[in-house]
Amino acid sequence: MSAALVSCSPPAHLHAQPPSRPARHASMPILASPARKCAALRETHGTRIQQQQAATIPPVPSAAWSCSGTLPRRRSCRCRSGLDADKVMYSDEVPLAKLQQQLDQAIDDEDYEAAAVLRDALQRRRFDSRLAVEEANQRFYTAFQASTSGSLAKMSEVWGKGEHVQCIHPLCACIAGRTAVMEGWKAILGSSRMKIEIEDVRIFASDTQAFVTCLEITESGENRGRIAATNVFEKQGGAWKLVHHHGSPVPPNSF
DSSP: OOSSOOOOSOOHHHHOOOOOOOOOOTTSOOOOOHHHHHHHHHHHHHHHHHHHHHHTSOOOOGGGGOBSSOOSSGGGOBBTTOOBHHHHHHOSOSOHHHHHHHHHHHHHTTOHHHHHHHHHHHHHHHHHHHHHHHHHHHHHHHHHHOOSTTHHHHHHHHBOOSTTOEEEOTTOOEEESHHHHHHHHHHHHTTOOOEEEEEEEEEEEOSSEEEEEEEEEEEETTEEEEEEEEEEEEEETTEEEEEEEEEEEOOTTOO
16 A cells, blocks of 8 residues: 555535625615514504504504604603693693594594593593583472472572573463562462472583473372473583573373
C-alpha cells in the first residue's frame, strides 16, 4: 500500500451550506396565512357586534370610535362630538331637548360612545319626570276623594298658580283663573264624597310641562260613571302643579 494517506473526509460539495434566504426588506409586506386572516376577521366582526350592542347603532369601523388624546381611563375621555360623558350623565340641569339635540348630533358624527351615554341619560331623565308627574296626578285624585275638612287645602296644594289655570268639569263651561277654579272645587268637595279609580293612564313629560290622560271610574252613592280626563301639569318652584283639568263623560256603550 502506498504510503500516501487516503483522505476519509467527504467531498467538498457535501460541506456546502444551503443558500440562505435574502433578508426581508423593511418595506416588504408580511403575507398572512389563511388561518391568520380568518382569525383577524372573526376578531374584527366580534368587536363590531359588541359596539352595536353597546350603542344600539349599526356596527362601524373601529376608526369611528376614536377619541382625541390619551385615554388613561374613561372619565377623562372627550370624544369627537366634544361631549363630556360625566356632565351629560350626571347633570340634571341640561334640558331634555338639549340632550336629544346632542344625541342626534353624536349619531350624525358617528360618535357612538357619546351617543350611548346620551341615550341612557335621556331614558333616566324621562323616567324620573314621568314618575314625578304620576305622583302629582295621584295626589290630585287623593284630594278629590278626601272627605275630611282639609280636603280643600289638599286640593289647593295640588293646583298651580297663574291666570292660565283652568278647569272644565263634565258638561260644564271652562272655569279660568286659580281663584275661580278653587271656588268651584270648594262647592264640589263640600257636596258629597266620591270614589274614583283611574285606568288607562298615559303620561308624557318634558322638563317643565307634562300631561296625563286617563279614564276615571267614578262612584258616588248609587251613581256610577266613566270620565275621560286630561290633566296638564307645570313645574312651578321645582314641583309639578296641576294647571288644567278637563273631564268629559263617556257614553255607557262606547269603548
